[in-house]
Amino acid sequence: MALWWEWSKYTLPSGKKIDDLKKAIADDTTNGLPSLGYTDIKVAGDEVHGQTKGDIIAVVYLPISGQDFWQVVSCAGSGPKEKVTTFLNALGILKELDL
Numbered sequence: 001m002a003l004w005w006e007w008s009k010y011t012l013p014s015g016k017k018i019d020d021l022k023k024a025i026a027d028d029t030t031n032g033l034p035s036l037g038y039t040d041i042k043v044a045g046d047e048v049h050g051q052t053k054g055d056i057i058a059v060v061y062l063p064i065s066g067q068d069f070w071q072v073v074s075c076a077g078s079g080p081k082e083k084v085t086t087f088l089n090a091l092g093i094l095k096e097l098d099l
Contacts, residue, residue, distance in 0.1 A: 004081045005074035006088065012067040022048050025059060031090045033057070036083075054078060057087055 012018060025032045025048045026041045033041050038050030038057065049058035055077025062070040071091070075083045 001076060001078070002081075003074065003076045004084050005072060006084055007070055007072040009064070010061065010069045010071035012069070014067070016067075018046075018061050018063075018069065021061070025091070026050075033087075036086060036090060055083055057083055059087070059091070 012021065022043050026043050027034065029035055033048070033050040037052045039052065041048070041050035046062065047058055047060040049056060051057075055075060057073070057075040059071060059073045062072065064070060073084055073087055073091075075081075075087070077083070
């Protein structure tokens with residue numbers, strides 16, 4: 001088993017709330033966790049996580065100030081580095097779509 005994580009600064013689009021983003025990650029069937037084959041998706045506090053084929057991925061948003069957050073994505077399992085990259089690409093698409 002391996003663990004992989006990445007972090008970056010994330011600025012929410014104007015007028016959006018962090019709950020909007022977490023809901024999109026958990027529910028969006030085009031760009032969220034369901035589109036990547038994750039199941040048992042849960043939103044718990046500042047975190048969203050899901051599982052697929054023995055791997056678990058989670059994203060947490062830690063407030064900096066205003067619309068700025070630290071976005072931390074971690075994955076544990078057999079091939080986490082590729083899964084983190086795929087998930088980060090999906091998060092980028094959600095941001096471009098304004099959630």
